[in-house]
Amino acid sequence: MTQNIVEKTVEKTPVTLLGLGAMxxxxxxxxxxAGHPLTVWNRTPARAAALAAEGARVADSxxxxxxxxxxxxxxxxxxxxxxxxxxxxxxAGRDLVNLTTGTPAQARARAEWARERxxxxxxxxxxxxxxxxxxxxxxxxxxxxxxxxxxxxxxxTLAVPAGTTYVGEDAGFAALHDVALLSAMYGMFAGAAxxxxxxxxxxxxxxxxxxxxxxxxxxxxxxxxxxxxQLRSGDYTKGVVSNLAMQVAGTPTFLSTAEEQGVxxxxxxxxxxxxxxxxAGSSGEEDLTGVIDLLVR
Numbered sequence: 001m002t003q004n005i006v007e008k009t010v011e012k013t014p015v016t017l018l019g020l021g022a023m024x025x026x027x028x029x030x031x032x033x034a035g036h037p038l039t040v041w042n043r044t045p046a047r048a049a050a051l052a053a054e055g056a057r058v059a060d061s062x063x064x065x066x067x068x069x070x071x072x073x074x075x076x077x078x079x080x081x082x083x084x085x086x087x088x089x090x091x092a093g094r095d096l097v098n099l100t101t102g103t104p105a106q107a108r109a110r111a112e113w114a115r116e117r118x119x120x121x122x123x124x125x126x127x128x129x130x131x132x133x134x135x136x137x138x139x140x141x142x143x144x145x146x147x148x149x150x151x152x153x154x155x156x157t158l159a160v161p162a163g164t165t166y167v168g169e170d171a172g173f174a175a176l177h178d179v180a181l182l183s184a185m186y187g188m189f190a191g192a193a194x195x196x197x198x199x200x201x202x203x204x205x206x207x208x209x210x211x212x213x214x215x216x217x218x219x220x221x222x223x224x225x226x227x228x229x230q231l232r233s234g235d236y237t238k239g240v241v242s243n244l245a246m247q248v249a250g251t252p253t254f255l256s257t258a259e260e261q262g263v264x265x266x267x268x269x270x271x272x273x274x275x276x277x278x279x280a281g282s283s284g285e286e287d288l289t290g291v292i293d294l295l296v297r
Contacts, residue, residue: 012036013157016065018085019075019100020047022130027075027099030134030161032056041065043085063089071154075099079106083113092118095150097158099124099142103179104172111146111171122146123171125178126162133161141165145173188217190267197263227289236286245284248275 012035017028020042031038032055041059042048048058059065066072066089076082079102086096096119098110107123114121128140141163144151151158151166158164167173195213196206230236237243251272258265271291278290 013071013154014039014069015157016040016059016069016072017075018042018062018065018072019077020044020051021075021077023099023126023133024075025051026130026133027073027161028056029054031157033134034160036157036160037069039065039068061088062086066090066094071095071097071157073097073099078102079110082110094119095122095147095154096120097122097124097144097150097154099126101125101178102175104176107145107175108170108172120147120150121171122150123174125174127178127181128162136163139163143167143174143177145169145175145177146171192217194258194263194267198257198261201262226287227292230287230289231292236282236289238287240285240287243285244275244279244282244288244290247288248272248279248284251275 014037015031016039017024017031018041020028020040024042025047028038028040028051032051038051038056039059040048040051040056041062041064045058048056052058057068059068062085066086070093072091072094074082074086074096076085077100079100082098082100091114096114098107098121102110102123111121111123122144123146125143126140127143128138132138132140142158142161142165144158144164144166145168148166148169151164155164155166167177192213196209199206199209226239230238254268255265255272258268274291274294275288278288278294282290
């Protein structure tokens with residue numbers, strides 16, 4: 001009983017949230033459900049109506065919303081929108097957390113922009129879609145980078161919608177981690193698209209291939225640890241099972257199969273070409289890791 005009374009009397013950090021798209025609305029509802037006083041603003045006021053009914057205070061302007069609380073979270077369309085929305089606000093003494101998707105360079109520039117206006121800055125990369133927000137078992141989380149002091153002070157509040165992973169004081173690191181992971185995801189989707197295309201005209205049920213494909217990708221995923229170890233050590237022959245020469249020798253089979261099945265090789269060919277280029281400049285005993293060095297300009 002005493003513990004329950006104490007928990008009810010603990011004041012939750014007030015939050016200001018600018019931007020009520022699908023993600024912003026999901027974030028807002030989790031803070032409201034957790035008992036955080038919430039002030040919201042959106043360019044289209046109608047989107048705030050439902051949240052007002054749930055207990056949010058709706059500000060008439062972004063400036064009013066920023067003035068309401070020291071912790072200000074922004075979840076807008078893009079970096080240009082952040083600048084436009086915050087242009088007429090007083091950020092002095094505020095803790096600005098930017099969850100707007102952007103590039104590392106934009107995050108670094110925005111951090112300096114915020115510092116010049118007297119605010120601490122934290123950039124975030126959301127590794128989740130709106131339905132995962134507020135659902136711990138869904139596994140969503142947010143990369144954060146920038147002011148360590150800001151992160152440590154507000155980590156409990158920031159962890160309400162999704163898990164938190166702090167990746168460094170360089171404000172660009174959250175965006176960089178975000179895009180790196182999503183880039184790998186699209187590479188995986190590209191491979192899966194090619195796999196499904198190969199069977200598209202055959203009497204093979206895609207639903208029967210799907211679990212085989214998913215299990216195979218899971219089995220291959222640990223290879224990223226070996227790649228990381230090779231990059232760190234500089235020894236690309238370390239722990240090699242199928243060397244580059246062997247893998248390049250096998251690529252014609254993939255291209256011929258695609259041709260036989262009437263499938264464009266355009267998702268595979270660029271990678272195979274990088275493999276061949278790397279082989280031309282190496283002994284062939286290394287892993288595929290050397291392809292990474294060809295990509296870095």
